[in-house]
Structures are given as C-alpha cells and as structure tokens.
Amino acid sequence: MKNVPTFGEWLRDRLIARGYDLGPRGGGRSRFAEHAGISPPTVGRLLRGDHAAADMRVLAAVADALDVPFVDVLTHARVLTADDVEAIRRHAPTPPTLTPEQAADGLGIVDPEPRRVFLATVAALRPLSAATERHQQQE
Incomplete structure (x- = not known):
C-alpha cells in the first residue's frame, strides 16, 4: 500500500x-x-x-x-x-452549449460588422464540429 x-x-x-x-x-x-x-x-x-x-x-x-x-x-x-x-x-451538470449567435449576444457584439467577423471566426475554428453537428442532424 x-x-x-x-x-x-x-x-x-x-x-x-x-x-x-x-x-x-x-x-x-x-x-x-x-x-x-x-x-x-x-x-x-x-x-x-x-x-x-x-x-x-x-x-x-x-x-x-x-x-x-x-x-x-x-x-x-x-x-x-x-x-x-x-x-x-x-x-455535475453539463454546461449548456451556446450557439455562436448566443455567444455573440452574451459578449455584447451587436454591431453588424464585428458580429460578422466574430461569427466567421467561430465558423473557421469549428469546421469539424460543425460537420459533426450536420451529420448528427441528418441521422
């Protein structure tokens, strides 16, 4: 021991x-x-x-x-x-998953151009998870 x-x-x-x-x-x-x-x-x-x-x-x-x-x-x-x-x-409770739009709202990114940049950045960083989400939705 x-x-x-x-x-x-x-x-x-x-x-x-x-x-x-x-x-x-x-x-x-x-x-x-x-x-x-x-x-x-x-x-x-x-x-x-x-x-x-x-x-x-x-x-x-x-x-x-x-x-x-x-x-x-x-x-x-x-x-x-x-x-x-x-x-x-x-x-332990699983924290809720935020959509990129909800994250932008929570961060106060409301101006259209910065919001577009934020959403595009998130989309560029999430290509695999987005593909996985689409695959799961199709099942």
Whole structure:
C-alpha cells in the first residue's frame, strides 16, 4: 500500500516548495498565515495534522493561498475521498452549449460588422464540429 502523506505533511511540502521557511525562526508560518488570512496558531495546528477542527473557511483559505483546487485540499485533509470526488464529477451538470449567435449576444457584439467577423471566426475554428453537428442532424 502506498504511503499517503498526512495533511500536515502535504501542507508542509507545499509551503516549503513555495519558499516558506518553516524553521523555528524562519517566519514562514506567520507569513503564510497572513497570506491566507488565518491565524499563525491555526497554521501550526494544520501542520501538526490537527485539521479536524478546521472549518471549510480555513481549508478554502489554504486552497486560495496555495493556488490549488479546493477539492485537492479537501482530499488531502481526508474530508473527501477520491470516490467522493469522482461521484461529484459524474453528477455535475453539463454546461449548456451556446450557439455562436448566443455567444455573440452574451459578449455584447451587436454591431453588424464585428458580429460578422466574430461569427466567421467561430465558423473557421469549428469546421469539424460543425460537420459533426450536420451529420448528427441528418441521422
């Protein structure tokens, strides 16, 4: 079985990789705390692996400060399992498909000439998908 790092180990590795000196007098914990908008004692608890008391706001602040997806932090903190993440992805709604005309409307491209250029550009970039759509409509 793979040796999976604890949340504290994972966080420590991320902080060191980003240049935070976590030594006794390095100031890295305080700098990260300030950057994340959380208290230095909270950072200490997280590094010791005491993240059970951390609320979602703290974990979200860690994700933002590290510029990593929130779901990664939740997975490393063992709030979510890999199976949970896969289930969420499977059940995520599919975003609606926009027509080029709807995209132009949404972007506020109403002047006829820029709109024509926009639509022509989209058509030039979508030759395969347009052919696929026509084929599907014929079936």
